[in-house]
Amino acid sequence: MGTVEGLISALRETCAGLPDKRRGKNSHYAMADIGLAAFSVFFIPSSTILAHQRHLAQGHGHGHSNCQTLFGITEIPSDNHIRDMLDPVPPEHFYPLFTPPVEVLEQGGGLTEFRRLDGHVLIAFDGTEYYRSAKLHCPRCSTRKRSGGTTEYFHSLVSATLVAPGHNRVVPLQPEFIVPQDGHDKQDCETLAARRWLAAHGPHYARLHPVYLGDDLYARQPICQAVQAVDGHFLFVCKPASHPTLQEYLTGVELPALAKKIKHGRQHFAYSYQWLCEVPLRDGPDALAVNWLMIEIRNAAGKITYRNSFITDLPVNRDTVIELAACGRARWKIENESFNTLKTKGYNLEHNFGHGKANLSAVLATLNLLAFAFHTAAELTHDLWRRAMTQAGARVRFFSRLREITAFLVFPSWLNLLQTLAFEAPPPVPP
Numbered sequence: 001m002g003t004v005e006g007l008i009s010a011l012r013e014t015c016a017g018l019p020d021k022r023r024g025k026n027s028h029y030a031m032a033d034i035g036l037a038a039f040s041v042f043f044i045p046s047s048t049i050l051a052h053q054r055h056l057a058q059g060h061g062h063g064h065s066n067c068q069t070l071f072g073i074t075e076i077p078s079d080n081h082i083r084d085m086l087d088p089v090p091p092e093h094f095y096p097l098f099t100p101p102v103e104v105l106e107q108g109g110g111l112t113e114f115r116r117l118d119g120h121v122l123i124a125f126d127g128t129e130y131y132r133s134a135k136l137h138c139p140r141c142s143t144r145k146r147s148g149g150t151t152e153y154f155h156s157l158v159s160a161t162l163v164a165p166g167h168n169r170v171v172p173l174q175p176e177f178i179v180p181q182d183g184h185d186k187q188d189c190e191t192l193a194a195r196r197w198l199a200a201h202g203p204h205y206a207r208l209h210p211v212y213l214g215d216d217l218y219a220r221q222p223i224c225q226a227v228q229a230v231d232g233h234f235l236f237v238c239k240p241a242s243h244p245t246l247q248e249y250l251t252g253v254e255l256p257a258l259a260k261k262i263k264h265g266r267q268h269f270a271y272s273y274q275w276l277c278e279v280p281l282r283d284g285p286d287a288l289a290v291n292w293l294m295i296e297i298r299n300a301a302g303k304i305t306y307r308n309s310f311i312t313d314l315p316v317n318r319d320t321v322i323e324l325a326a327c328g329r330a331r332w333k334i335e336n337e338s339f340n341t342l343k344t345k346g347y348n349l350e351h352n353f354g355h356g357k358a359n360l361s362a363v364l365a366t367l368n369l370l371a372f373a374f375h376t377a378a379e380l381t382h383d384l385w386r387r388a389m390t391q392a393g394a395r396v397r398f399f400s401r402l403r404e405i406t407a408f409l410v411f412p413s414w415l416n417l418l419q420t421l422a423f424e425a426p427p428p429v430p431p
C-alpha cells in the first residue's frame with residue numbers, strides 16, 4: 001500500500017469513530033463517508049469535487065465515482081448533511097492523524113531534510129485567521145469593531161508547522177484554536193493557545209528534539225519556560241524595542257560580531273551578525289537568562305535588505321550564529337506555504353458548507369491542514385506521487401491536473417491515477 005492509501009485509510013478509521021448525533025433510522029450515511037467527503041474537498045483540492053463525483057456516479061460511472069475508488073466513500077452525502085453532522089464534532093478527534101505523516105517521513109527518510117542545528121527539527125508557531133466575515137457568524141466567533149461601527153467576525157488558530165530553511169516543503173502539525181476569552185487581549189489569547197499546544201503535544205514531539213520558532217510576541221518568559229518544560233528549545237524573534245531590559249544590556253557594550261560576504265546569483269550581499277549570551281529576558285530576580293543574536297543583510301549599495309534579532313536557549317557563538325539566524329528566518333516560510341492554502345481554499349469552503357453553529361469552521365480548518373500534511377508526506381516519500389508532480393512541472397499544475405482529470409474519469413485506484421498523471425499508464429476508458 002502506498003503512502004496516500006495508508007494515510008487515507010487511517011483517516012477513514014478515525015472518521016468511522018466520530019460521534020454520531022443521529023438516532024434511529026436517520027443514520028443513512030456512515031460517519032466515515034461524511035468525514036472523508038469533507039476531506040476529499042481539501043485533498044484534491046476542489047470545491048466542486050463532490051458535485052462532480054455525484055454526477056459521475058449517476059451517469060457514466062454506473063454507480064462508481066472517485067469518491068468511492070480513491071477515498072472509500074460508499075455513498076456521497078449532501079453538503080448540507082456534511083455540515084450538520086460535522087458541526088458538533090470537536091476538531092480534537094482528528095488530532096491523532098497528524099502523527100502518521102510525521103511517522104511516514106521518519107520511516108521514509110523524508111525527515112532528514114528537516115534536521116537542522118545538529119539533529120534538531122524546527123517547529124514554527126504562528127497565529128492565523130482562517131475565517132473572516134461581516135455577516136456570517138457563530139457563537140464561537142471572535143469579534144472586533146470596524147471603523148463605521150460595524151462588527152467583523154473571525155476565527156483564528158495557532159499553527160505549529162515543521163519547517164526548514166532552504167526547503168520549500170512544510171508539514172503542519174495539530175493546530176490549537178484561539179478562543180475568545182474575557183479579560184484577555186488578542187496577543188494574550190494567541191500566546192495562551194501556544195502554551196496549551198505545548199502542554200498537549202510538546203511531550204509527544206520531544207523525541208524529535210524540536211526548536212520552537214515564533215515572532216516577537218512569543219519572546220516572553222512564560223512561553224520560553226513552557227517550551228523548556230517539554231524538553232524543547234526556543235528561537236524566537238526578539239525586538240530589543242519591545243524588551244527594555246534586554247535593550248539596556250545591549251547598549252554600550254561591544255558585542256561579539258561576525259561578517260560574511262555572500263553571493264546570490266550576480267548580487268553580492270554583506271551579512272553581519274552580533275550576539276550576546278546570558279542576557280536577562282525581563283526585569284526582576286527570577287528573569288530567565290537567554291542568548292541574543294542579530295542578523296543584518298546589506299546589498300552592494302550598502303542598503304539594509306533584512307534585519308532581525310532573536311533569543312534562544314541554544315549556545316550562540318561564531319560557529320552557530322549563522323545557522324541560528326537562518327533557522328530563525330525559516331519561520332516566514334509558513335506564511336508563504338500552508339496558510340496561503342488555508343486562506344484561499346478555506347474561504348472557498350465556506351461556500352460549500354456554510355459556517356455552522358459550533359465546530360464546523362474549526363473542523364474544516366483541521367481537515368485542510370491535515371490534507372496539507374498528507375500532501376507533503378506523499379511528496380517526500382512516495383516515488384510515484386513525486387513522478388506525477390515532476391511530470392506536471394509545478395505543484396499548482398499537478399493539483400489542477402488532479403482536479404480536472406478526476407472530474408471526468410473514474411480511476412480504479414490511486415496507483416492508476418498517479419500512473420496516469422506520471423504518463424506511465426493510459427487513463428481508464430470512459431464507458
Ligand SMILES: [Zn+2]
Pocket residue numbers: 137138139140141142153154155355361
Ligand atoms: Zn464563527
